[in-house]
Amino acid sequence: MIGNLFTLKQLEALIWVADLGSFRRAAAHLNTTQPNISARIAGLESTLGVTLMRRDAGSIRLTEKGHALLVQARRVLREAERLVDIAARPDLIDDSLRLGVTEVVASTWLRPFLRSLAEAYPNLTVELTVDLSRDLDQELAANALDLTVQTAPFSTPASGQLNLATYDYIWVAAPELAAQIGPAPDLAALVRHPVLGHARHTQAYQDLIGYFDGTRAPKARLVPSSSLSAAMNMVLDGMGVAVMPRVMVAPALAEGTLKTLSATWHPQPLQVAARYHTERTPGHVSRAAELARSCAEAFDVQDQKNLSRP
Incomplete structure (x- = not known):
């Protein structure tokens, strides 16, 4: 039997050093010290008589044997986790x-x-x-x-x-602003106000750009934000209209602090x-x-x- 040749902790160290590219980061993830990780890798290399990785200018490169053993190490740990599953002891997953x-x-x-x-x-x-x-x-x-x-x-x-x-989008505004805009606004009525919403690189923002560019409506004042919560707070304060995932604004709609605008166009669902x-x-x-x-x-x-x- 080979049960005393190497440990699961040594295999775990190999996997995390390979995945994170650093002994230090592997040690932090496994809540141990860098010397401990180094000792586990060195012990595994000594037992197997192979070099698993090389340090080169601060980076870690697996050898050919290291890559092959990494694949098998993952399999061994998955099988070990199945032992825990069979025993119905999920508390052992630490x-x-x-x-x-x-x-x-x-x-x-x-x-x-x-x-x-x-x-x-x-x-x-x-x-x-x-x-x-x-x-x-x-x-x-x-x-x-x-x-x-x-x-x-x-x-x-x-x-x-x-x-x-899959979450649909809706147009919303604070009650006072919604009353000014009307229950069934056309596009021109919406874009008279700042349009608050998603960050520039998101699909919803690109949909907005594409739609407004293809219309004769006045140029929209799009106000992108990396935080939808911050954008929603701005809408709550009456600083503009927004197109938001309905699921995210549902509590405010139920409370009456936001109102739905029955616009005819929406970005594609999230x-x-x-x-x-x-x-x-x-x-x-x-x-x-x-x-x-x-x-x-x-x-x-x-x-x-x-x-x-x-």
Whole structure:
């Protein structure tokens, strides 16, 4: 038997050094010290009699053997996680999940999702990032995040992707401004006011640009923002109109602090997906994505019930 030759911690160190490109970053992720990580890698190399990686001008490069062993190390750790699954001991998953979400998710069903994660994996630590989808995309590609819940379009591929929800856009304004504009405004009536909304690189903003450029309406005063919450606060204060995901402004509509404008055009619906890299993430990441889908679906059911209430 080879059970005493190397440990799961050594294989774990190999994986994280390879994924993060740094002994220091691997040590921080695994809550240990850099010398400890170095010792694990050195012990694995000594036992197997191979060189796994080379340090070159501050960077880490896997050798040919290192790449081959990395693939097998991932398989071994996944199989070890299956032992935990069979034993029904999710509390033994003592790891961190680097989760990135967009603001739409953070303002709607993030809390029940985090509660579901805590119930499923009580010793899993969530490192949360709330950012623009474009930036989450880049961080996922760079191995800086394990799982993203973000909005299309996606600029980089991910081998694991679950479609979670589709959110329609609506035009809204503060009650006083909505009364001035009227119940069924034409485009010219809308663009007499600043149009608040998404950041410049988003699909919704590009849809706005494309639509307004193709009309004879007065030039719109588009006011992009990297924070939809900040844009919504500006709308609440009567500083302009906005086209927003309905799910995000639903509470304000229910309270009467925002009013819907019955415009005839809207950006294409917002597509939300959970994304991860199947080949290099542990099993609990894919299960977290499944939990995200369940929470998104449950939130949508409740949202539809709220809409149907008189």
